[in-house]
Amino acid sequence: MRTTIAFLLALLLPISSAWGEQPKTAAPQTQAVATKPPGAAIASGHKLATEAGLEILRAGGNAFDAAVAVSSTLSVVEPISSGLGGGGLFLLHDAKTGQDLFLDAREISPASATPDKYLDKAGNLDEEKSQNGPWSAGIPGLPAMLVEMAGKHGRLPLKQSLQPAIRIAREGFPVYGRMARGYKQRMDVMRRYPGTREVYERNGKPIAEGDLFKQPELAHTLELLAEKGFDGFYRGETAKKLVAGVNEAGGHWTAQELAGYQVKQRKPIVFDYKGWKVTTAPPPSSGGIALATMLQILEPYDLPKMDEAHRIHMVVEAMRRAYRDRTFFLGDPDFTDIPQEVLTSRDYAQGLRATIHPDKATPSDLLSGQETPLEDDETTHFSIIDGEGNRVGGTQTVNLLYGSGLIPKGTGVLLNDEMDDFALKPGTPNAFGVMGYEANAPKPGKRMLSSMTPTFMESADKAVVIGTPGGSRIITMVLLGMLGYDAGLGAQAVAALPRYHHQWLPDVIDAEPRAIGADAAKALQAMGHKLDLPGDEAAGGRGSSHVWGNLQTVEWDKRSNTLSAGTDPRNPVGEGKVELAKP
Structure with a gap:
């Protein structure tokens, strides 16, 4: 199957199929790297x-x-x-x-x-x-x-x-x-x-x-x-x-x-992931800390080479742990002491990784550890x-x-x-099922916790901007998009990737139609995961067709000195992208 066909079908295929059609290829090392985009x-x-x-x-x-x-x-x-x-x-x-x-x-x-x-x-x-x-x-x-x-x-x-x-x-x-x-x-x-x-x-x-x-x-x-x-x-x-x-x-x-009212200038969160420099949103966004946690948990694994069920299992377990920490620790940094250095450290991610069983789901209630204390599409x-x-x-x-x-x-x-x-109200979920405690309680002049996660990825030969709406799912959509880029997908294929999500509580994998194949769904259930797969009755879903998000991303390939843009095919208004424009 040609790459162009794979990209057009990306929304309909399990994530493993989309990744498999576009393997990462190394650019010739003798090719010069551009210092400025062509437009x-x-x-x-x-x-x-x-x-x-x-x-x-x-x-x-x-x-x-x-x-x-x-x-x-x-x-x-x-x-x-x-x-x-x-x-x-x-x-x-x-x-x-x-x-x-x-x-x-x-x-x-x-x-x-x-x-x-x-x-x-x-x-x-x-x-x-x-x-x-x-x-x-x-x-x-x-x-x-x-x-x-x-x-x-x-x-x-x-x-x-x-x-x-x-x-x-x-x-x-x-x-x-x-x-x-x-x-x-x-x-x-x-x-x-x-x-x-x-x-x-x-x-x-x-x-x-x-x-x-x-x-x-x-x-x-x-x-x-x-x-x-x-x-x-x-x-x-x-x-x-x-x-x-x-x-x-x-x-x-x-x-x-x-x-x-004042706009606050804050220091972005910066960390490395497999040769990518990742620059992302600090609190009051919960996204940057969660991305650092999830990606550093996942870094040792060669995700594209895993079978679909085990890849999703590992990604979901990383999501589960990051969203648990979101509930306890995150809020407006001007009002809340956030252990950001710990939460974004490799040592912390390594400790969380050690709690993941390679073949069994971790029940979310086993991660609580203390009395526990979604923006929309x-x-x-x-x-x-x-x-x-x-x-x-x-x-x-x-x-x-x-x-x-x-x-x-x-x-x-x-x-x-x-x-x-x-x-x-402490411990009571909001409109999107996300709850919190004192770290995110309202006070005069305080900023509410957000899931918005605008993010840069940069390697020796590429620069990427990525982000999306989607409530508490924003962070996991950005995560999946970043994993897509790392697997070698282009901007439009990344924007079209199928999506799944876990946010610690409720303890369930939520997914778009056909985002998880029937065999993988059965394997995940055998591992102990609970699944909600709308639109895929064969895999135990309810038969609805809900999709989410509206991911927008641009990519600059410095070796070929080309620009590309990806706009979410779920967007009913029509494409809002321009891949190359010279003023």
Whole structure:
């Protein structure tokens, strides 16, 4: 079977088949290594966002200016996933200095959001408050990131880089199926708020696929941001409307909390894996520490040569242990003492590896050791490499489908519902089955734990940017993508790889349709694993067809000096990638 056929079928084949079609081949050692890419590559969740990034590159911008354009345009065209009312985590590589930077634009907890506010009369978690409306929303961070990215890293003014998003918000774009279906799914909540109804309904009718979706109020908010920078959102007209809208809906924000928001620059997590330098997200992301744990557990194994069942067994056991540590130890590093040096060390990974039986599953309840103490698919990610070698991996979100559902009147800004990512009641799972304790409890100004994991991989001859939405599954999707690159797959084949996931609790392997072959499933069950295989009734599944994620990745091959981009074929909007663009 030719490689091209294997890539087209990658979504339908077990991971072993996809890997087997594209073995790693060594480039001739005499071939020179390029010092700069031949152009630019962008992969995002929507073609309009990718085109916005290219527009800014052609105007003389760099990858960081393009990131402002892509991020802000995604905020316009993917309101189901992200927006100015949310936040994100962004990994940057400056080619001139060789420095890697991490920008934390995660939302923060308002002072009013104490844990007792999220409990019902019986003392149970009130999911209505944690997932819908004003109490579910944290103070947004994305607008501050756009200002920071342009001002400190870009070469064009913010006003110029925001123009594509402003234009699309004002002129409109066609509603796609996922948007329309998502609104119908959340309509009961979103209709509560006049500011939301004005945006998503016309003459009392909800948006429908094919409608021209215009957002003049959001365009005005973006214009104020473009003109006045930080003060255009966090102070003045927009800030007053945001505070008024939240408080009129029954929440409690203050002007001081908005004005006090700060993007945090943090030191990325860096480690080696089989000749790859991996640079990834530190806390408040849980992803980087988990990747370091999982990959260093797996490093001694030649995974592509294992049979499918044993390869999945080893990967799942690594996932299980990393997610157990996530529950106990991880939170906002400004509020929580995180044993990061230990958790990311090879010695620690070696100790965890020693607890894995090669042929038997480890029941998750045997790993607890003490009283133990998911972001959703509606997140989005983009990856960029420019012609100078600058790189950006950005993951941004409003958390659940359409966030809180609340648009403060006159702003066009759909607010997040990230408060659900805190451990609002210790030991109680959130909307995605993930739970936590004191390390991730809400406090004024604290950032909730995230699974967003923008990541760089670099070897002697390749540089990769990779990331995805997908809630608590983000980390395992990035892991599988990285293992795919290490096995020799190209960018598009990596984006299409089938996916499976384990997060310690519940103690079950979750998988996409046909991600695990029937024989491998039986072998895994014989090892003691519990499986949920939707879409594969022969392997014991329920017969559904659920897939997840929207992985976006770009790759620069320095020996052939070629660029390639991979955008997830699960994405119903259409390809948002450009493999080679010369400004």
